Amino acid sequence: MAGHSGSGKTTLTESLSFVSGIISRQSKVEEGHTLSDFDPNEIKRKISISTSIAPLNWQNKKINVLDTPGYADFFGEVETAMAVSETAVVLVDALSGFQVQTQRVINLASEKKLACLFFINRLDKEHAKFGEILTEIAEGSSKTTVAAFLPIGLEASLKGIVDLISAKAYEFSGTDAKEIPIPAELEAEAAEAREKIIEAAAENDDALLEKYLDSGELTQTELIQGLRAGVSNGNLNLVFCGSAAKNIGSATFLDYVSQLCPSPLESKQVEVTPQKSFSALIFKTIADPYVGKLSYLKVLSGTLKKDQSIVNQTSKDKHKVAHIFEIKGKEQKEVAEIACGDVGAVPKMEDAKTADTIAADNNPVSYDLIKMPESILSFAVDPKSKGDDEKLGTSLLKIASEDPTLKVKRDPQTKETVISGVGDIHLEIVLDKIKQRFGVEAILHAPKIPYRETIKATAKAQGKYKKQTGGRGQYGDVWLRVEPLADGKDYEFLDEIKGGVVPHGYIPAVEKGIHETMEHGVIAGYPVTGVRIALYDGSYHPVDSSEMAFKIAASMAFKQSFKEANPVLLEPVMNAEVHVPEKYVGDVIGDLSSKRGRVLGTEPAGKYQTVKAQVPLVEISKYAIELRSITHGEGDFTMSFSHYEQVPPEIGQKVIAKAEEQKNE
Secondary structure: OEEOOOOOHHHHHHHHHHHHOOOOOOOOHHHOOOOOOOOHHHHHHOOOOOOEEEEEEEOOEEEEEEEOOOOHHHHHHHHHHHHOOOEEEEEEEOOOEOOHHHHHHHHHHHHOOOEEEEEEEOOOOOOOOOHHHHHHHHHOOOOEEEEOEEEEOOHHHOOEEEEOOOOEEEEEEOOEEEEEOOOHHHHHHHHHHHHHHHHHHHOOOHHHHHHHHHHOOOOHHHHHHHHHHHHHOOOEEEEEEOEHHHOEOHHHHHHHHHHHOOOHHHOOOOOOEOOOOOEEEEEEEEEEOOOEEEEEEEEEEOOEEOOOEEEEOOOOOEEEOOOOEEEEOOEEEEOOEEOOOOEEEEEOOOOOOOOOEEEOOOOOOOOOOOOOOOOOEEEEEEEOOHHHHHHHHHHHHHHHHHOOOOEEEEOOOOOOEEEEEOOHHHHHHHHHHHHHHHOOOEEEEOOOOOOEEEEOOOEEEEEEEEEOOOOOOEEEEEEEEEEEOOOOOOEEEEEOOOOOOOOHHHHHHHHHHHHHHHHHOOOOOOOEOOEEEEEEEEEOOOOOEOHHHHHHHHHHHHHHHHHOOOEEEEEEEEEEEEEEEHHHHHHHHHHHHHOOOEEEEEEEEOOEEEEEEEEEHHHHOOHHHHHHHHHOOOOEEEEEEEEEEEOOHHHHHHHHHHHHHHHHO
16 A cells, blocks of 8 residues: 555555454544554554555455555655565545655556556545546556546545446445446446446457457456456556545455456566575564564565574574564464465564565575665754763664664764654654653754865964973974865875984874864864875974874964965765656745755656755755745655865854854853
């Protein structure tokens, strides 16, 4: 199940679970008791944040429904779920229609060569539309798109569907589907729509097409055969409809999921082979503080059996599988094995991560099926209680082990712990999780920008350190010349001493003193880059000179010469690619320009445009939040480091003044 947030994925999963009998009571998302949404944060926020599994049995087939989040911050969950699926069921809201996440999931399903079924949901709501939404789906895809159902009534009068595949009509109540005559007012529309679905089926099988052209008819068996071929090979979008909240259309839709969707053995993105030795892909991990790690996996070859020895092909760690679980929402049912093509979970593989391959000893295979979205929003994180630093770090790493879109790093320059995620809601939920699971409270704040310092001119200065305290003194004297270093190099040191005025044994100390000063900066406390330093003169004392004295003298000389060489700040500049509907392109370009961005151009991408730009990091550090506001949630972007360039003088002066103020404090 995939689609934009609010389209009803969890509600349809709940409906299918109810009509298939795996749950005895159908709950609403608002009540907080659905099969899919059981995490405290999902219940609190009324949104899905994680993929959950509903294992249905229908028409003697097992159907694993993977209910994914629709919120953009959790698109990584859609990526991992589609990596182990054969069919994408795309939910479209009958009120809002085609939205940005709708397009994203369609694009991802196409990229992964999945079959695609559409379900126009919430047709019982006021202002619901069917025909307009069907047209939007057709325009949003290059595939043949035909309706499989027509709604009987709309809004409050919705009571059933016309099944165009069987040419029957059904009225729904609870879990029951009662066959009724096709309403007279829909007979003509239904006949025309059924003709389109027969044509679409015939086009996917040469023998069927020949028969259809000769006779103008197909049997029901032939119709199913042609539709299944079209869905399985990705040439055909079938559009179903109804109201998941009222179970209207759900049971009949499940009939066709069973009949039309490809099995795991027909996967187009990976070869699934029961005859080979065991292998599986881990598509989800949960780090539980009480029971340890739980690894969700799909078996792609052979069978996983209890007490079997396996190898994590990524970490090379070996395991003996003590327990195997079938997963239903938050419930874990122990089973003896997981067959090829099925999904399940294994506990306590502490080294395992999402996207790892596990396999039998004699099957060194590795699967590369998961590509996670970029982590584009970063904040520094600190514990509320000073004594919780170590506990916070451990908790973050455990959460990151189950969430590949969460990046945790210690910035060696700013000395901050920085977490990066897909959006602000994503990072808020990370903080909620570490509080709920590990009892650590944390706060976020804007990370320090990793500026650099450099020079634009050449200068010379002396550094002389002389100290007499009784007994042996300290003496070191050096002259340094600094100049800009081109070609993007950080540093170059030249020994131009002649005549031994600085003994050779002290020169490493001089270089060390320069290095340490460069690390801590001169004008604002940021690392120095792009300088050539020459040691060209100096003096020493045969008794009082020491490595420490020359190290201090070198630091003094470097600081003074650096200050006299027209020092400037450099800032990181990022490559940004912003994907938005065409109606927002002007707003986005204007906003990027106001952020000192250089817009490099735009490129069409279906119904969307990609705006390419280079923007200073300080201006775009919270862009994930700002873009959502500009585009009303319809835009997304990726960001990567490009280069460093000089900070405008007026901005540089403010940064330097702030650094001086913090130093004084």
